[in-house]
Amino acid sequence: MVKSLVSRVWLPVLASFTYLFLYLPIIVLIFLSFNASDFPFKWDGFTLKWYASLLHEPELFIALKNSLLVALTSVALSLVMGLLFVYCGWQYRLYRFMPAFLAAVALPEIVLAVGLLSFFSFFSVPLGLTTLIVGHTLLGLSFVIPIIRTQFLELDYSLTEASLDLGASEAQTFFKIILPLLSPALVAGGLLVFILSLDDFLISFFCSGPTSQTLSLYIFGMIRLGVSPTINALSTMLLAISSLLVIAFCSLNISNRGL
Amino acid sequence: MIGIRLEGITKYYNGELIINNLNLTIEEGKFFALLGPSGCGKTTILRMIAGFENVDAGKIYLGDEDITHVPAYGRPIKTVFQNYALFPHMNVFDNVAYGLRIKKMSADMIEQKVLRILKAVDLEAQVNKYIQQLSGGQQQRVALARAIINEPDVLLLDEPLAALDLNLRERMLLELIDLQEKFKTTFIYVTHDQAEALTVADRMAIMNYDGEIEQVGTPKEIYEFPASSFVAQFVGSTNSIKGYISIPQNEQAVLNVAALGEIVITLPKEKRWARDGNHAVLSLRPEKIEISKKPLEGFANHFTGVVESIVYQGRWTQYKVRLKNDMRLQVFEQNEEHFPQEEIDYYDEVHLYWQKENAVLLEK
């Protein structure tokens, strides 16, 4: 292929700058989380005290627990309902209704959040973790269903027929053949919804009650109070945990690809 | 050993009638081939026998049992799919063992049977490999093993060799014949390749574009005595010569061909259309024509022409000869000798001969 100046010089340069751009603030953040000084740009020595102070924040742990609970439940609900919709719904041509799931992505999340708020308040539903789960699952479905459907379309239908031909019932075929072959989509979708839910701010902001603090709201609250090294420590920890999760996920993927 | 009987099978697809009142009996324990052009419905028939397609009208019998409404997993009929349909997330052993595991056979039994059948198809060494690591021919044999290990009453093969190259295909065809003879299972083999069908079949059926069965018989019957022009042209090549029948009193029946003359023919017995004055078509296979630059004796039919094209094809040479009525006849001459006694070249004048028994008179 013709190697022009663009591809030789400019593209790599742009890519490098993008990397730099993406990592710069984060590196600064990590750096400062170990800074003993109260003031950001006066380096006073290495310390872990800000991390230690995190352990003394009970609200943080409550928020974390809530976020995890909501995230895992939303993932489970989205995956199960999404899978059933794609798989069982195929014979009834329910995929014609797939555009209905687009609205959750075609509208800004704040519209969804406010709509849910109106809905819940009209029916006097108390706002709490349950209402959060409802909202996150709503978002989750919009992401999970296209992902599962794409993988489902790539499934070789003759594999289902082969399984039936060899004597397996429809249920057995589903669990032994379809499910394993759809698992990449399920894992990808599940991970996506998990992160979406953990990260979610707007729906939590509008639809969580006074007792249901989530991680995003906690962080937002802290930031609103101003810059503090504790936030730096928390941020670095979150970064580390997410990175580990993603590394674990990717290595799972790679070992699967070895097949 | 059980055979299949199709009675009055009718099938619609998207409102269109693709199979109309089809009847077919497939004998037990034989290798049966269903031959037809792509899209004629032969795969649909196979899938109906397997249980993947519903029958709109008619019945399917397995022996004496009506299996028309039995779902696929309840039929003792196994399929070898065209694209093999091997499970990508399982290795060879698990793929082959799949049907047995569903039947909840003991693990020891399964291991025994799987290894035995893998040995029979020469795949012992690949037992733990995943299918993506196998070649096309190996995958094909896994698909075969996976189906046969369940000892089905009938084995369906849907163009199983389509993805293989020629040499491998020829080898696999012979292997399939061996397997069928060994297991004595009823094989039903669907293909659009007439050479394959002729090779493997004990009996075969030809389907035309409209989903109808034109002829059922042994390969030899079908090749040498085609029932219609379609069969004559689809199975092998032939020269179709149109003319009208003339049966003068006490003399040889002939086919009168415009601007050419009279061809001495053998009249088919008991055919109402084979009457004096009726139009008919003569199917004359290219290998039945003798081509020579020198005149020969002893043939009922003799015509002269000019060689228009010569195609050397290894085993034989194909000639196209233009007769005096501008009709072109295809002639196959087997390349028996390295240095043939006479060399036929472009634009040579040649003599064509054939015996009247070696051509078949057809209605249309």
Place this chain on the structure above:
Amino acid sequence: MQLFNTLKKQASFIAAVPALIWQILFLYVPLLFLLSASFFKRWPVFNVYDLTFTNIAAVITTAHFKIIGWSLIQAMTIATACLLVGYPVAYFFAVKMRRWKNFFLFFLMLPFWTNFLVQAYAWFFVLERNGLLNRFLLSLGIIREPLQILYSPFAVILVMFYCYLPFMILPLYGVLEKFDLRLIEASLDLGATSSKTFFKITLPLTMSGIRNGFLLVMVPAFGEYAIPAIMGGGRYLYVGSLISNYFLESRDPAVGSSFTTVSGCVILFIVLIISRVMASPKQIQKQER
């Protein structure tokens, strides 16, 4: 046997439907609520006779449309910037760095996996008066006094660009990875220049990724609340902040619903236009069985 089969079919249908019911119940019904609440005087909706247009009238003002317009322009700017940066980067990794692409993509996406509030927060240390950027510019002598970047529209746009860039890169990467490079070779072989090839072949065939990325950035950016709140110091009014204000602070949900409805309609309209403009070239799709 027949009864069992029909029961099985029913069970199948019942299993498939909850996802749809969920969408209808928790998305479309609430949207209907919003729409209807725009027309009612009191909150929550009680009486049909309370119908009024004052709520709608209250939001169809120049001030409101200025806010909507400004948020829209900002969202499109950010989306365009993400596209201009994201496409070459995605192209570079998907097409040029074939062997290491997963590796590099992984590291590119790593910041994406953190909470976006954390991402935004990190920018404080770069943008503040004592921050990295100012120190850098000062040390190079480009400026003489530290710039006030934080709490300005520029900060908001920059941080949103930062947070949304991965949303653009991912779909683009997905489309570019599947792109058949032989098409480029064929085009060059037939005499087209590199740039002609790009505009006639690559661009149209990757249009679906471009459109998805663009919408994935533009739509959330339009209704963004948190980042303007943090980075803009709450001083500039965007659609997100105004809606939040109506519902949570000034407690005027009726007018809030109207405004949300109007904003929602505007963005939907824009989405439709963009989907039309950035349509993939017509291709015959595989038949559904």
